[in-house]
Amino acid sequence: MTSKSFIDDLDDLVAKKENLESKVAIGIKDPDFVKNMQDLAELTPIVEKIQEYKQTKSQITELSQMLDQESDKELANLIEDEIEELKSKILNIEEEIKKYLVPKDEDEAKNAIIEIRAGTGGDEAAIFAGDLMVMYQRYAEKKGWKLEIMNCQTAEKGGCKEAVLLIKGSGAFYNLQFESGVHRVQRVPKTEANGRVHTSAATVAVLPEVEEIDIDFDDKDIKIETCRASGAGGQHVNTTDSAVRAIHIPTGIVVTQQDERSQHQNKQKALKILRARVYSHEKQKRDTARSDDRKQQVGSGDRSEKVRTYNFPQNRITDHRINLTVYNLDNVMAQGTLNPIIEALIADYEAAKLKGVNQN
16 A cells, blocks of 8 residues: 555654654753754644554554454444545545655745736737736735735736736745746737637746845846836836836846836836846756656746637636636636636646655
8 A cells, every 4th residue: 555665754754753852852942942843843744644644554453353353244344344444544644644745845935926928919918918917916815915016017008018916925926836828818809890809918927026035146247227217107107217127147137117206116126026037047947857847747837838728709718738628717807716727737736746756
């Protein structure tokens, strides 16, 4: 039922918890007291499951011995039924233990920065990008998260050419990370006189919000330029030299921010977005192997990859990575009822991670 190496790992964790309990018993005089307490808190749930696992196995052994000695057929059947129930229980416990053993991604607990850009399709693409922004706003509201529009360059006929949202809340990046990619829309534009369905697209990039302690910017690697805000944009766009362009010289990543009246505010927002982009860029370089695994699980999230299609005539949304189709497009777009799609993506992702644990 369970490999020997898996059982050995469980015994190692139990021993580690006992060792931590001994260290914590010393009290705050131990310089590692806080860290040991944190490690102990993290280990306690899995060790409790391990103990439940061992108790259940022991019960199966005892009942099996009773079954061998039982001559009464009716009682033997009852014992067999109980053994089967315990075997089913132990399989469930194993799956729960394996979830604890899956390596945690430190970014999953972070807030999320969502970048939305109009793609192919002209005015209709900009309108669709605006629709996506509303969808994520409504979804954030349903989750009880705080949302800040960091940048929004509105388009002449509605929607937005580009928008950057900061979403703060428990599980924000974890839930939204698989939104990255090309989102395609199929519908009849309001400007279409002949009622023909057009196909347009918008790109979405989801980055973890990065604090200064997460990435060390060398001053000599950052170039800050001021420029005159121009074009359709947010409500604060004006003609003063308040717009800021932040450039990370080693990677060539550029962020322009012009929504705020204050040059200082624009600089702070530009650096926040730049920090997130550089962090993700560097992490992707470090974790090439992990990125390959993730691509097999739920898609790479590259902007060149079509991840989802929104078909208005059929009221249908299809996520191509997991072959999921739902027929409530109106509610998803207008009310942000994204949970069924996001939960399915997360379930697929977690199942793939568990598969990796099972193969080790």
